[in-house]
Amino acid sequence: MTNGNAATGLRDLNAGIPEADQLKGAVSAVYEDVASWSRTGDFWHWGMHCPKLLEELTDLCPNFNAGVSDGFSEQLYVQTLRGLPHSANDFKTLNVLEVGCGMGEGLNFLARLVDPARAVGLDISAAAIRRANALLARGDRLTYVEGDAERLPFGDQEFDLVINVESSHNHPDVERFFPEVARVLEPGGHFSLIDVFDPRSSARFGRLQQEIADFEWIHERDVTGNVKSAIRRHMAPGSFCREEYTRKRMPLRARIIGGIGGAHYAGADFIGHRDALSRVLELARIRPGFVGEYESYRHHLAACLTVGGSPSQSAKE
Numbered sequence: 001m002t003n004g005n006a007a008t009g010l011r012d013l014n015a016g017i018p019e020a021d022q023l024k025g026a027v028s029a030v031y032e033d034v035a036s037w038s039r040t041g042d043f044w045h046w047g048m049h050c051p052k053l054l055e056e057l058t059d060l061c062p063n064f065n066a067g068v069s070d071g072f073s074e075q076l077y078v079q080t081l082r083g084l085p086h087s088a089n090d091f092k093t094l095n096v097l098e099v100g101c102g103m104g105e106g107l108n109f110l111a112r113l114v115d116p117a118r119a120v121g122l123d124i125s126a127a128a129i130r131r132a133n134a135l136l137a138r139g140d141r142l143t144y145v146e147g148d149a150e151r152l153p154f155g156d157q158e159f160d161l162v163i164n165v166e167s168s169h170n171h172p173d174v175e176r177f178f179p180e181v182a183r184v185l186e187p188g189g190h191f192s193l194i195d196v197f198d199p200r201s202s203a204r205f206g207r208l209q210q211e212i213a214d215f216e217w218i219h220e221r222d223v224t225g226n227v228k229s230a231i232r233r234h235m236a237p238g239s240f241c242r243e244e245y246t247r248k249r250m251p252l253r254a255r256i257i258g259g260i261g262g263a264h265y266a267g268a269d270f271i272g273h274r275d276a277l278s279r280v281l282e283l284a285r286i287r288p289g290f291v292g293e294y295e296s297y298r299h300h301l302a303a304c305l306t307v308g309g310s311p312s313q314s315a316k317e
């Protein structure tokens with residue numbers, strides 16, 4: 001972020017602002033831009049393809065995606081509920097928070113599926129939150145608020161479940177995020193995180209799992225293969241994802257960064273796919289090739305410990 005001449009100006013502009021806040025500003029600016037050309041119904045992740053999960057989801061909610069999506073995003077969101085010791089009926093009394101909810105579609109889907117007492121989505125992108133509130137909010141049952149994962153604007157023990165989907169890799173200070181999650185969770189509540197990991201973030205996550213005493217990690221699933229399978233299907237000619245991409249009204253620069261058929265946004269880098277345009281963009285340093293360093297995509301579930309005690313229940317998939 002601080003290399004080259006352009007960055008000298010940026011450094012001056014950012015003088016006195018802590019580096020973590022500069023990074024958050026950059027992340028928020030990126031997603032403000034993405035929100036400006038995203039279509040209703042868009043999720044901001046790669047999704048996952050798992051025939052077993054799809055079968056369960058279809059049993060629970062037949063036609064859950066008829067004509068409106070390829071179903072991979074909904075599967076990823078349903079994965080956040082795997083390993084929880086709750087039946088669908090239990091959610092009626094549970095308060096759920098999603099940190100890093102993007103345009104709110106994932107939480108909206110879960111809220112329709114399991115109908116929690118209250119669902120709140122939080123994101124650092126004001127534009128994404130405006131869109132979510134305009135299109136998806138439902139009274140007190142489903143609301144969206146702008147905020148920072150590392151300073152959650154909620155009281156202690158307000159939630160029973162906190163989910164975080166493909167977002168924590170953007171947080172400069174996960175060390176502050178995890179204790180914030182523990183603070184807003186009821187003792188015995190759960191923290192469900194799904195994200196992509198590179199070797200560094202994976203090591204850091206492993207260290208935090210050991211160091212942060214607030215959580216007992218009760219479930220883990222490596223969904224790398226499922227995510228890659230969804231990405232290959234996204235990229236196939238004539239796919240739902242490619243058709244949607246052609247319908248988007250987006251600035252030329254966003255199209256260029258997207259690569260051929262939007263392959264970059266569809267997750268091409270994670271499956272090691274490089275088209276000619278991507279190579280040129282990376283060589284010209286117009287688009288970084290950093291996504292190629294990602295090694296795994298995983299779901300982790302933790303139970304929040306009672307003060308000095310143990311979690312109320314735990315479950316394994």
Ligand SMILES: C[S@@+](CC[C@H](N)C(=O)[O-])C[C@H]1O[C@@H](n2cnc3c(N)ncnc32)[C@H](O)[C@@H]1O
Nearest residue numbers: 031043044045100101102123124148149167170
């Ligand atoms: C890849 S998107 C995923 C969005 C959504 N969970 C989904 O799957 O569609 C990552 C999201 O995390 C949000 N985010 C990144 N850093 C954040 C922070 N410090 N606090 C809150 N949200 C943050 C971004 O604005 C973005 O909406």
